[in-house]
Amino acid sequence: MRDVTKQYGRGPAAVRALDGVGLDIPPGTFTAVMGPSGSGKSTLLHCAAGLDRPTSGSVLLGGTELADLGEAKLTVLRRHRIGFVFQAFNLLPSLTVEQNITLPLRLDNRPADPAWLRQIVQQVGLTGRLGRWPSQLSGGQQQRVAIARALVTRPEVVFADEPTGALDPDTAEDVLALLRRAVTDLHQTVVMVTHDPQAAAHTDHAVFLADGRIVDGMRAPDADRVREVMTTLRRTA
């Protein structure tokens, strides 16, 4: 992202949700986006993922400038090159686990690569559960399906918006370890919005937003140091 701004509304009621954000996400890394409530985390994620358009500035995925793409091309880019994981899992209840995982491929008329499918199903620990329905799974298992679905197209980047927000701490740890393995073992690039310092501790790099600006960054974050930065930011927010 280069000098990205996002303004909602106009005139005196305008809100500048992003204010000159510059951010490089190296391929094959795990990044946490953190900051107080209202600091612009979701807006950053949505602009980076082509779900929303910045007011100004540039978002590049690989060599592709997203601002140059119309809606149809942007939709295709998201489907081909980006994976999404949401707090609420967003599985389709009328599809089996396997059908949910392979849905992005079917939407694209692409066949599943059986070896790759087997590998990611094994990686997320769902072997033997492919014929089940989402309603038969725990929250943690549902999020594993969502992660497999995000990985199945081998996207250039996976964006995860509070992926552990609806999970108990133990299950959250499992899901974070899984995202970590996707980066370490499968060389996936993952960008995760989170409030949780413990979640950030699984990443390679944490960036901190306040009032729409990146105000700090931390390599190899640990939960205590992240908590300190967050406390300071909340105090000054």
Ligand SMILES: Nc1ncnc2c1ncn2[C@@H]1O[C@H](COP(=O)(O)OP(=O)(O)OP(=O)(O)O)[C@@H](O)[C@H]1O
């Ligand atoms: N669609 C919108 N219309 C108007 N203002 C918006 C809109 N979306 C976000 N905002 C404002 O932009 C700012 C940043 O919001 P954003 O949701 O990105 O923050 P956040 O850091 O993700 O917050 P949280 O941690 O509470 O989810 C906030 O002031 C918010 O009220």
